Amino acid sequence: MDKFTTLTAVAAPLNVANVDTDKIIPARFLKTIKRTGLGKSLFADMRYNADGSEKADFVLNQEKYRKAQILVAGDNFGCGSSREHAPWALLDFGIRCVIAPSFADIFFNNCFKNGILPIRLPEDVCAKLMDDAALGTNARLTVDLERQVVVRPNGEEFAFNVDPFCKHCLLNGLDDIGLTLEHTAAIDAYEARQPSWQPKIHGA
Amino acid sequence: MPRTLFDKIWDAHVVDRLEDGTCVLYIDRHLVHEVTSPQAFEGLRMAGRKVRRVENTIAVVDHNVPTDADRLKGVNEPESKLQIETLEQNVAEFGVTYFPMSDARQGIVHVVGPEQGISLPGMTIVCGDSHTSTHGAMGALAFGIGTSEVEHVLATQTLLQKPAKNMLVRVDGKLAPGVTGKDIVLAIIGKIGTAGGTGHVIEFAGEAIRSLDMAGRLTVCNMAIEAGARAGLIAPDETTFAYIKGRPFAPKGKDFEAAVNYWKTLPSDEGAHYDKVVVLDAAEIAPEVTWGTNPEAVIPITGTVPNPADEPDETKRAQMERMLSYMDLKPGQKIAGTKVDVVFIGSCTNSRIEDLRQAAAVAKGKHVAPGVRALVVPGSGLVKKQAEEEGTAQILIDAGFEWREAGCSMCLGMNPDKLTPGQRCASTSNRNFEGRQGPGGRTHLLSPGMAAAAAVTGALTDVRELI
Ligand code: SF4
Numbered sequence: 180m181d182k183f184t185t186l187t188a189v190a191a192p193l194n195v196a197n198v199d200t201d202k203i204i205p206a207r208f209l210k211t212i213k214r215t216g217l218g219k220s221l222f223a224d225m226r227y228n229a230d231g232s233e234k235a236d237f238v239l240n241q242e243k244y245r246k247a248q249i250l251v252a253g254d255n256f257g258c259g260s261s262r263e264h265a266p267w268a269l270l271d272f273g274i275r276c277v278i279a280p281s282f283a284d285i286f287f288n289n290c291f292k293n294g295i296l297p298i299r300l301p302e303d304v305c306a307k308l309m310d311d312a313a314l315g316t317n318a319r320l321t322v323d324l325e326r327q328v329v330v331r332p333n334g335e336e337f338a339f340n341v342d343p344f345c346k347h348c349l350l351n352g353l354d355d356i357g358l359t360l361e362h363t364a365a366i367d368a369y370e371a372r373q374p375s376w377q378p379k380i381h382g383a
Numbered sequence: 384m385p386r387t388l389f390d391k392i393w394d395a396h397v398v399d400r401l402e403d404g405t406c407v408l409y410i411d412r413h414l415v416h417e418v419t420s421p422q423a424f425e426g427l428r429m430a431g432r433k434v435r436r437v438e439n440t441i442a443v444v445d446h447n448v449p450t451d452a453d454r455l456k457g458v459n460e461p462e463s464k465l466q467i468e469t470l471e472q473n474v475a476e477f478g479v480t481y482f483p484m485s486d487a488r489q490g491i492v493h494v495v496g497p498e499q500g501i502s503l504p505g506m507t508i509v510c511g512d513s514h515t516s517t518h519g520a521m522g523a524l525a526f527g528i529g530t531s532e533v534e535h536v537l538a539t540q541t542l543l544q545k546p547a548k549n550m551l552v553r554v555d556g557k558l559a560p561g562v563t564g565k566d567i568v569l570a571i572i573g574k575i576g577t578a579g580g581t582g583h584v585i586e587f588a589g590e591a592i593r594s595l596d597m598a599g600r601l602t603v604c605n606m607a608i609e610a611g612a613r614a615g616l617i618a619p620d621e622t623t624f625a626y627i628k629g630r631p632f633a634p635k636g637k638d639f640e641a642a643v644n645y646w647k648t649l650p651s652d653e654g655a656h657y658d659k660v661v662v663l664d665a666a667e668i669a670p671e672v673t674w675g676t677n678p679e680a681v682i683p684i685t686g687t688v689p690n691p692a693d694e695p696d697e698t699k700r701a702q703m704e705r706m707l708s709y710m711d712l713k714p715g716q717k718i719a720g721t722k723v724d725v726v727f728i729g730s731c732t733n734s735r736i737e738d739l740r741q742a743a744a745v746a747k748g749k750h751v752a753p754g755v756r757a758l759v760v761p762g763s764g765l766v767k768k769q770a771e772e773e774g775t776a777q778i779l780i781d782a783g784f785e786w787r788e789a790g791c792s793m794c795l796g797m798n799p800d801k802l803t804p805g806q807r808c809a810s811t812s813n814r815n816f817e818g819r820q821g822p823g824g825r826t827h828l829l830s831p832g833m834a835a836a837a838a839v840t841g842a843l844t845d846v847r848e849l850i
Pocket residue numbers: 445446491492493512514730731732790791794795812813
């Protein structure tokens with residue numbers, strides 16, 4: 180997993196509430212067995228016409244946002260299905276940070292596990308960042324994870340909260356499984372304590 | 384200190400606690416399917432890791448299997464085929480028990496788990512699918528996880544988790560005839576909204592919930608996720624124990640007794656603390672139907688489509704307008720009488736034998752309306768077999784319904800069963816997002832009885848007029 184420390188980048192404004200994971204990556208693109216290559220299908224239904232051509236008015240199709248690495252989004256971003264293809268698609272496009280007033284739980288957690296930083300900020304703050312983002316390449320936002328602040332182009336800073344453990348993992352690019360395997364002795368002990376009536380699933 | 388059902392299951396599965404309160408939580412059951420597992424197995428292989436406990440793990444194909452009678456001859460769609468074959472290679476390589484398409488036990492993972500006695504009270508159950516909340520009806524803590532977590536559970540049999548908050552949704556009183564678990568949960572979502580349960584595990588309780596059979600309870604917990612909750616739970620009781628007894632993977636004899644003794648300790652203690660409490664009166668719940676493109680846009684079948692002009696919040700008003708235009712509905716129009724093109728009875732929400740019986744009771748002696756395509760997709764091969772043996776299937780077939788093989792089918796646009804643009808569908812599934820059942824498709828969520836009523840009349844209809 181790539182480390183996340185400080186990111187200064189163009190932010191794309193997506194001022195729509197309840198963008199569900201079906202919108203982020205429609206179900207028909209889920210039939211992959213790899214983690215990469217989904218970026219071109221990100222927001223497919225919002226981004227492309229039925230004939231596959233780009234919808235000119237969609238934010239990521241505008242020249243200034245093609246290299247955006249931050250997304251400023253609306254309320255309840257990432258609701259719906261738990262598909263991890265949603266963060267994979269964002270990441271494959273190049274998005275490393277999503278800022279919104281609120282997120283759906285599963286999506287929020289899946290972001291951290293894939294090296295994306297989701298940031299919850301109050302509605303009025305998001306509105307200001309949305310205005311900044313509207314300026315395209317003329318305005319870059321800086322996200323400093325160490326200091327837990329988002330810095331506007333005018334220098335104004337907004338502090339955000341992040342779970343200390345998730346922060347530690349993102350800063351160091353640590354993978355959860357390696358961390359958990361440090362607890363193997365405790366897992367062994369737990370399994371040894373399980374009641375004997377607990378059935379096992381064995382080959383059919 | 385008095386504890387909730389959730390607290391008890393949680394406490395019993397904490398293996399270790401990290402400084403910041405994150406817990407290493409033990410997972411008793413891991414259900415694996417073809418869509419969210421390939422990259423997880425890929426990860427294991429890349430890191431040289433094994434599946435820690437194959438005896439806690441079961442795999443099944445469901446999301447993109449075709450549901451036509453010829454499917455064993457081969458899957459045509461190349462990407463579906465690849466996912467199915469990849470799962471088959473992975474389960475063989477890692478030694479995981481697997482129900483392939485040719486096995487009568489194959490079906491939707493959330494139907495198979497309870498049906499086989501794999502999902503049991505007091506357990507922690509996970510699956511790379513958000514509707515894992517379904518298994519909460521067994522009195523288990525069950526939740527959906529992403530593919531990274533699937534890999535994590537395969538490798539460690541644990542997850543890193545923080546406890547959720549407790550929410551109680553109590554449905555008091557008795558349900559009116561024709562009103563089902565589906566209507567209860569739609570009414571709950573209508574009341575609390577699709578973010579109403581965010582950060583919480585919802586425990587469903589009260590007389591109306593207790594009176595439901597296991598199928599009805601599974602339906603309610605299935606859609607806890609549509610209310611934004613991390614999981615849904617219903618305390619195990621005699622109904623639960625009777626359902627489990629004798630199922631293939633359930634404990635037997637003395638072990639069953641020992642298990643029941645433990646399960647009886649699980650229900651929430653008197654005075655346990657809930658962070659949020661919502662109470663509904665069962666008598667006020669009618670057969671419900673969604674009118675929009677999220678599950679909270681729901682009204683009783685006797686109701687009218689709401690008017691965006693009455694919505695003070697600008698964002699919400701714009702969203703309502705968009706929903707109405709997508710759904711091709713007019714403000715103030717009666718929802719009953721809206722013509723449908725397709726009827727889908729199936730999905731992990733409503734594809735159990737009890738659901739099919741509800742549909743058959745309505746369809747008996749009638750016929751699917753001209754121009755309507757009606758599909759019934761049993762949740763598992765065993766549900767299908769039972770329906771065929773007891774005559775439920777024949778009633779539906781005689782009424783003109785297509786009778787198909789088990790799978791997710793038209794619940795999501797991922798296999799050959801899809802809506803075409805503009806088609807309107809009365810569906811017993813759980814999601815009505817734009818394009819969910821196929822690009823441009825319009826979904827109305829409702830109960831199996833209501834779906835059957837729509838099939839035979841050709842329009843959204845109050846099922847109570849037909850029973
Ligand atoms: S039936 Fe639908 S909701 Fe249920 S697991 Fe399958 S696709 Fe998901």
